[in-house]
Amino acid sequence: MLLPVLLLALNTSMAPAQAEVAPKRALVDFRKQGGFAGLNDRVIVYGSGCVRLSRRTGPTIDKCLTAKEQRKLRGLLRSLRIGGSERPPQGADFIKYTLAYDHHRASRYRLPGSWQPVVRLLDQIMEKYWAPD
Numbered sequence: 001m002l003l004p005v006l007l008l009a010l011n012t013s014m015a016p017a018q019a020e021v022a023p024k025r026a027l028v029d030f031r032k033q034g035g036f037a038g039l040n041d042r043v044i045v046y047g048s049g050c051v052r053l054s055r056r057t058g059p060t061i062d063k064c065l066t067a068k069e070q071r072k073l074r075g076l077l078r079s080l081r082i083g084g085s086e087r088p089p090q091g092a093d094f095i096k097y098t099l100a101y102d103h104h105r106a107s108r109y110r111l112p113g114s115w116q117p118v119v120r121l122l123d124q125i126m127e128k129y130w131a132p133d
Contacts, residue, residue: 024048028077029100030122036093043122045073053130063129073121081114082106 025047032041040056050064065073082104088094089109097119098107111119 024050026100028073028118028122029098029105030119031096031098032119032123033096033098034093035095039095041126043126045122045125051125051129053126055126055130058130061130065125069121069125073118076117076121077101079114080118081112083112086110 030043044052049070054060085106
């Protein structure tokens with residue numbers, strides 16, 4: 001009688017660990033790096049609607065977007081055109097923006113028109129949800 005209960009408890013305790021190992025599919029991956037402040041921000045939005053947020057300093061934060069935020073992002077992504085990467089400009093204090101979406105990745109120093117609303121929303125998501133304890 002005790003053996004079936006013990007097996008059930010072991011199987012139940014192992015299930016969450018196995019679920020965490022399953023690969024997550026990134027919907028969009030955004031990085032903002034550089035400048036005098038030494039930015040190194042990253043926002044990964046997964047197909048599930050959850051995000052992973054990280055900065056140069058502090059912890060990595062995992063949160064889930066609201067349904068409204070998910071709809072807004074998916075709508076903006078439909079108009080996104082990644083295009084090609086830019087060469088780094090001469091000098092210092094430039095911010096490099098890197099976007100990866102739909103099997104395309106590019107880095108830019110000046111934001112193209114279709115990038116602007118997506119980057120603005122991803123920056124807002126970072127500001128709203130990245131708050132170290």
